[in-house]
Amino acid sequence: MHPLAPLKARQQKASSPPLIHPPQFPESLPGTIFGIATYFNPASYRNRLANYRTFRAASKRQGLKLIVVEAAMEGKPFELADDDAEQVIRVRAGSVLWQKERLLSVAFAHLPPDCDKVVWIDTDILFMEDDWIAKTCALLERYMIVQPFAEVTLLPHYYQTRKKTGFSHGMGKTYHGTANRWATASSPQHFTYSGSPGAVVAARRRILEKCPLYDRMIMGGGDAVVMGAFMGVFPKDNITINSYPAPLLSDAHAWAENMASIVRGSVSFLPGRILHLWHGTERKRYYIERASILQPFDPRTDIRIDDNGCWTWATDKPALHEQVRHYFWARDEDGKNVPSFESLRIRELEKKISNQLAKKVWLEEMLNNERTKNVWLEGEMTKQSALAEEALADERRKSAWLEEMLRNECTKSAWLEETISSLRMQNTPKEESIPTSPSAQRQPAAAPLFAQRAESFFDRRIPRLLPRGSRRRTIVLRLLTWMMPS
Numbered sequence: 206m207h208p209l210a211p212l213k214a215r216q217q218k219a220s221s222p223p224l225i226h227p228p229q230f231p232e233s234l235p236g237t238i239f240g241i242a243t244y245f246n247p248a249s250y251r252n253r254l255a256n257y258r259t260f261r262a263a264s265k266r267q268g269l270k271l272i273v274v275e276a277a278m279e280g281k282p283f284e285l286a287d288d289d290a291e292q293v294i295r296v297r298a299g300s301v302l303w304q305k306e307r308l309l310s311v312a313f314a315h316l317p318p319d320c321d322k323v324v325w326i327d328t329d330i331l332f333m334e335d336d337w338i339a340k341t342c343a344l345l346e347r348y349m350i351v352q353p354f355a356e357v358t359l360l361p362h363y364y365q366t367r368k369k370t371g372f373s374h375g376m377g378k379t380y381h382g383t384a385n386r387w388a389t390a391s392s393p394q395h396f397t398y399s400g401s402p403g404a405v406v407a408a409r410r411r412i413l414e415k416c417p418l419y420d421r422m423i424m425g426g427g428d429a430v431v432m433g434a435f436m437g438v439f440p441k442d443n444i445t446i447n448s449y450p451a452p453l454l455s456d457a458h459a460w461a462e463n464m465a466s467i468v469r470g471s472v473s474f475l476p477g478r479i480l481h482l483w484h485g486t487e488r489k490r491y492y493i494e495r496a497s498i499l500q501p502f503d504p505r506t507d508i509r510i511d512d513n514g515c516w517t518w519a520t521d522k523p524a525l526h527e528q529v530r531h532y533f534w535a536r537d538e539d540g541k542n543v544p545s546f547e548s549l550r551i552r553e554l555e556k557k558i559s560n561q562l563a564k565k566v567w568l569e570e571m572l573n574n575e576r577t578k579n580v581w582l583e584g585e586m587t588k589q590s591a592l593a594e595e596a597l598a599d600e601r602r603k604s605a606w607l608e609e610m611l612r613n614e615c616t617k618s619a620w621l622e623e624t625i626s627s628l629r630m631q632n633t634p635k636e637e638s639i640p641t642s643p644s645a646q647r648q649p650a651a652a653p654l655f656a657q658r659a660e661s662f663f664d665r666r667i668p669r670l671l672p673r674g675s676r677r678r679t680i681v682l683r684l685l686t687w688m689m690p691s
Contacts, residue, residue, distance in 0.1 A: 227388055228471050229347045234409065236321030238342050240269045241312035242328050244285055245276040247301045247530075250538040254284050256329040256482040261289055263331050268338050272315050273328070274308040276515055298515035301530040302508070306420035306427040311514045313413055324353070324407040325418070331480040340475050341407045349471040350435045351407045352384035354479040362483045362540055377481075383432050384474035398438050398445065403428030404479060415467055419460045421453065421504040423516060424495040424532055434461035435468045448496045452503040485538035498528045624662070625688060631658055659685055 246253045264271065271290040276298040277283050283295050292315060298304055309325050316323060322345050334340075337353050344351045358379045383400040406428075419430045429445045440457040441447055447454065501522060509519040518526055659682055663671045671678040 227348060227473055228469060230349060230469075230471050231347055232409065234321045234342070234346050236319045236410075237270070237317070238322035238324060238338060238345075238407070239316055239320045240264070240271040240324045240326050241309055241316070242271060242273045242290075242326050243276070243305050243308035243312070244273055244328060245278060245298070245304055245308070246284060247278040247281070248533045248536070248538070249281065250484065252482075252484050252539055256484055257285070257289070259482060260328045260330060264326075267332060267335050269324075269326075271326075272312045274312045276304050276308055276513075296513040296515055298513065298517070299511060300515075300517040300526070301533060302423040302516045302518075303425045303427075304515055305425070306418045306422065306431075307510070307514065307516050310417050310420060313417070316410065321410045322407065323410050323413065324405060326405040327403065329482040329484055330357075330404050331482065332477070333479065334475075334477040337475060337477060344473055344475060345407060345409055348473040349409055349412055349468050350384070351473050351475060352382045352432075353405055353407055353475040353477070354382050355385045355474055355476050356381055356478045357401045357404055357481055358478060359481045359487070360483050364483065379478075382474050383436075384472050387436050387472055388474055398429075398433060398436075398443050402432035402445075404481065406432070412467060416460070416464045419457055419464075420516075421456060421508070423502070423504075423508065424499060424529060425490075426492075426495070430457045430461065431464070432472075434464040435470070435472045437465045437470055439465075445492075446496070448493075450500045450502055452505065453499065456504045483540075485536050485540065489535065489537050491532065491535065495532060498525070498532070501525050625685060628655065628659055628662065628685060656682055656686060 244253075244257060261271070272292045272294070273285065273290040274294045274296060275283055275285045276296050278298045278301050280297075285293050285295075287293055294311065294315060296308075296311065313323065322342055324341065332353075341351050341353045356379050359377045361377050364377065381400040382404075383398065383402040386398075386400045419427055419434070421427075422430060426446055426449075429443055430440055433439065433443045433446075439461050440449070440454045446457075502525060507518065507520045507522065507525075508516045511517045660673070663678060663681075664673065671681055
């Protein structure tokens, strides 16, 4: 059942369409009220801190007790002082993302036990009515949700706030609060979601204990999801955010159904006006462009909560990460006429194209180098092949020479054997000349006789090979003499 069904049924019975008159659920809230806020400044805008100090001076004077969570990104220093709130909680965020609702949950966890009413508030607004806190507390005992203003005026860049301001309607553009639009519509069917959904919203503490704020709008826009859920307007029907990617809308829808069943349209507003301090033009909020940027984003897989309670990227999508990061600089909150977000995107695309062209040139150069190297290697292989063939031919010639040397040695060996045999035959005495008595034996003279005959043989047959008096001839003679049988 739609959470506003009973209300719609009552209105259909009426003879004329009255105002919605949001349902009241009276509850005694005797505890305290605390404000929770966030501060993060990834682009280091100067007026962020100036606006905070202006806001804090006014809200402190009006009696708001404040807990603020400051997130320093990319290693930048913290900017708030310890006395900039009743409690300043400092955390470091590793990724440049819209951390507002995530940090509000961190602040909510630090509320004191006696606090039963909470107001989350942007740190760039001023209340025209000094008694807004007491009136908000009174309304919260009747309604679950209260937006403590009816109208918000966007102050121009040149407007200087003063303690007693002579504010007039001509000072800036004015919008109605979304709760004002809701409570004054003729019926839920005739309610068109519009106006300012954020800036400052108050709730009974137990509401956020049951269902914490939706915190996955990483480029802003969480106010529209949250306020819409209070009124039963779901993301796919919310004209301010229905162009966001389907996974994000589906995730937000599941959360919104739970919140809508708790609040049941019990949303009211406080008559009065707030002033919104200037920090950049509306045009440079890029409400349409950021929906386009987030098309690849899936909140269920692309982000995770780090150890400090901040969102950080969980997947590798460098193009998405870079565009989300650029968004904070393109907002140009100091009004220095920095390049528009479109220009930054074009510049980034040009940079990517330039990098791709440079990479292409580098790859072509590498390819040419490889081709040159291949040609050189082919030349070296040809040279090595020629050298190898030449070495093989040399080895073959050497083998042939060795074979020839072996044949020569074999021939020489055969000749030496023949020579030895011949000399033995010449040195062997005939049987008839051998003396029969031991005294007639001539054995001691055999060796000199053999040597003489060998010398004579060498002189006749091989005088060049074994010339007289050469060491070679002496060695051969000794060898032959040694081999001669005794």
